[in-house]
Amino acid sequence: MPNADHNWQGDLLRDLKSTGPAGAGTPADPRPSVPPARPEPTAPGPAAHEAAQAHASASPAARAWPGTPTPPPTPDSLPVVDKAMAAVARRPVRGEAVAVRAARAVRRIVSGSAAREVAALTRTAEVLQQPVTTGRQIAVTSIRGGAGKTTVTALLGTTYAHYRQDPVLLVEADPALGSLPLRLGAEALRWTTADLADIAVPQMSLLDVTGYLVQLPDNAWLLPGSQGRIGAMVDTVTYERVMVALRRYFGVTVVDCETLPAEVARVALSAAQARVIAAPATLDGVTSTYSVLQWLRALPAHVIEGTVVALSVTTPRPGIDIDAAAERLASAGARVHVLPYDRHLAAGGPLRTELLARPARLAAARLAAEVFELSQKRR
Template sequence: MTHKDRDEPRPDPESTTIDPPTVSPRRTPAPTRPQPLPTPPQPQPNQQQPPTQQSPPNQGPAQPGPPPPPATTTDFNAGRPAPRPPAPPPTAAEPGVDPEKLVLQDVHGDSRLRRVGRAAVRPFRPADEMQRIAEHGRWIQHPVTTGRRIAVIGVRGGTGKSTVAALVASVFARYRQDRVLALDVDPERGSLPLRLGLRGQYTLTDLARAELATASFDQVEPYLAHPLERLWALPGTRGPIGGAALSADTYRSTGIPLTRFFGVTITDSGAGIRTELHRAVLRAAHAQVLVATATPEGAASVGHALDWMAANGLQALHPRTIVVFTAHSPTMAQGLDVKRASEVLTEVGAGVVRMGYDRHMAVGAALDPSRLAQATHVTAVTIAAEALRRSVS
């Protein structure tokens, strides 16, 4: 809604307006080129012909000599802004191992037996389940007057934060009709580019150096990766871990203005919540997805994170928070009472979703939507719908 978007920088309209082509009234057609003389003209090797519009007004008729320059053409770029500078080429990737080449076998998220069984019972699915899925679909397609920023946060590393961010971004791109952005702002080289299958792309720091905060989408698009239809992506950094230049100022000056071109932006930040960059991401977010492992320790870390937010002026995010408990093994979620955790978190206004174990996601390579388990699809749709609903409520 418009009243919640006061923190979004407004682009300067004068910097993006393109005037129609105009013809300068001072320009006059050049005289017709004279016929060449029977005898060759005298060579004048170092003479430079002056511009037509600067010729003296009383200049006499053309004398034998080199042919005059061709007629001046109309400048149809008059009144237009200067053309954008070419995007800087990506720096050469440092030597390393391509993760995709280490995958022995890319398995499906569901076993073959489960897939066959699901196909057999599909006609008999309960009506309330189908209605719930349809309701989620309507919320995912909900129109927005200004772009929504959804932050994906992990209290600790290894929670599956980037995987959840990639899944949710892909769901929005599949069901929405406007643009969707997956923005990686992890200064320590997060896994979002890997999960989306990006290679050798530009970064947010490249875009910041180009100073295109008020440029048009056509000027910005060359810097963005386009992994799926209606989905654009931009990694945060490139290079060795610890050598990144991404900062809170870069996110505020370049990352936030970039989101104005997109209906929904999924921002994947680094592990933790206490850095200045995390605070900038959270303050600019309309909703957040807080990812933790499905263990008692993971649930406790979520409670500590929400307490920290309340103590640092971010308590307004509590009712706009979705907590996702992820399972990294088939038996991990058995140690956590998700129902009890949901009751506790609901008291502060947060919602809870459990994402079960998926064999395809466990491989740790680029995600293939066609190989995800059916339960993973449903969970990703649920997270996306609930996050967008809370972002506009």
């Protein structure tokens, strides 16, 4: 990464190197073209939270950031899923059965497609690892709940965090009961988007900021929308304050927005350098998403040009012609990527990339690369 043009990223990485125990939060070495098995996410480091609490409870005169409003009281740390509810979950399943994986491997060897696949993945990795001069914001939304919006957000965020060496942020800008923390394997939550809107100021360092975030594997961080309490909402003013305060610290920020036509989703789509519309591969899902694309076409041209549809196949036997549906959506001017059916994704629990079927992992990487490339075109 060219140091002359990206000193801000070097400063951020040096900040991360100084956090926690050796190796925690440090940039990863260059990665292979296909994500390897990921370890199970670990709980946020107590040292970071203790530092955040100490800062938040200090008197205005003792705080390191002059002129900062008095922050809200330190909230209690709450589990993402309580023990009684966690007990109902079954063991995570792999995306494909053993027989299917074996047959796929044989076909790749016999057809000689392995070399072509490796070459394509190398090109995808090169796109994902491109340097940025300013942080890229990517907004993910949908026309209704259950469209796979949070799953797409988690796939994008984990893919960027795996390939990139600069910090990656995932923001939950959804109403109170959003499931992004669960999908990312977070164990406990404390500070939320609304809390950080009242705390973050330009004088803060990356170390200060990450003390209020949930640490994830691969140099990724999560800012949850709530602690799971009904009634906690993220309004447009809160969203704008948080994004303005945080955008300079992270190379890529992926935002899990509320569904359209909510106001926060509209603001997020407008401010982002690239947009993803999550759509289920059903007749009503494709129809409603096509209507959204028609609406986007009436906006300035860069909006539809920077939009990608993630068409998620959620059942083994979809009730529509997937290729025909993708072609129809693409006719509205957006790029379309199909996320194939995957048993692990369909289960709805914490995302573990080592359990994803190979087609799902490759499709997620290609989607992430296209979205990132589109974000680079808008400065």
